[in-house]
Amino acid sequence: AQKITQTQPGMFVQEKEAVTLDCTYDTSDPSYGLFWYKQPSSGEMIFLIYQGSYDQQNATEGRYSLNFQKARKSANLVISASQLGDSAMYFCAMREGGQGAQKLVFGQGTRLTINP
Amino acid sequence: NAGVTQTPKFQVLKTGQSMTLQCAQDMNHNSMYWYRQDPGMGLRLIYYSASEGTTDKGEVPNGYNVSRLNKREFSLRLESAAPSQTSVYFCASTKRGGDSSYEQYFGPGTRLTVT
Numbered sequence: 001a002q003k004i005t006q007t008q009p010g011m012f013v014q015e016k017e018a019v020t021l022d023c024t025y026d027t028s029d030p031s032y033g034l035f036w037y038k039q040p041s042s043g044e045m046i047f048l049i050y051q052g053s054y055d056q057q058n059a060t061e062g063r064y065s066l067n068f069q070k071a072r073k074s075a076n077l078v079i080s081a082s083q084l085g086d087s088a089m090y091f092c093a094m095r096e097g098g099q100g101a102q103k104l105v106f107g108q109g110t111r112l113t114i115n116p
Numbered sequence: 117n118a119g120v121t122q123t124p125k126f127q128v129l130k131t132g133q134s135m136t137l138q139c140a141q142d143m144n145h146n147s148m149y150w151y152r153q154d155p156g157m158g159l160r161l162i163y164y165s166a167s168e169g170t171t172d173k174g175e176v177p178n179g180y181n182v183s184r185l186n187k188r189e190f191s192l193r194l195e196s197a198a199p200s201q202t203s204v205y206f207c208a209s210t211k212r213g214g215d216s217s218y219e220q221y222f223g224p225g226t227r228l229t230v231t
Binding site for chain 2: 004
């Protein structure tokens with residue numbers, strides 16, 4: 001079974017609009033973490049934001065925020081005031097367990113295109 | 117401070133050839149990882165090393181071996197390359213295995229084609 005599901009293969013958004021990228025996850029481990037990475041066309045992986053399963057508040061990093069709904073097992077990424085440079089692939093990833101190496105399971109990604 | 121470096125950047129192999137992908141980090145991180153990314157897919161974990169001297173299999177280890185040479189270096193070896201191993205390979209590292217809030221720092225990737 002898919003542990004991380006990103007249901008939007010592609011999204012097109014007008015510049016300056018807000019955009020929400022969906023991510024649902026599946027785990028029975030009470031301790032886990034959720035990450036979002038950006039992969040521009042140049043190919044590098046850029047860390048955006050992290051949410052721990054025990055964190056009380058939704059994570060925010062600049063224009064990025066994570067809408068964490070634990071009961072629904074969703075961790076959607078919200079980008080406010082989108083910019084042309086936000087055009088990229090976006091990956092949601094999950095780490096299970098609280099100890100040991102940080103083994104990440106990635107979703108298949110969402111390709112975001114920002115139109116001027 | 118170079119972060120995570122990988123060599124080579126590109127490689128073309130014939131079926132059956134062997135090669136080693138090199139990875140090094142200069143951030144004094146304990147844990148290191150190898151992932152592969154197939155076209156249109158997310159990354160999948162091949163092998164990881166929680167700390168110097170230990171290695172473990174990830175999700176897709178078949179056809180690969182790894183060596184944690186020292187704290188800085190973690191290599192991935194393909195003993196007999198197959199076309200199914202055509203992919204982009206990423207190395208990554210994290211500060212401490214036990215603190216899972218730390219981001220993984222990724223290298224630039226190695227694009228491997230097996231013909």
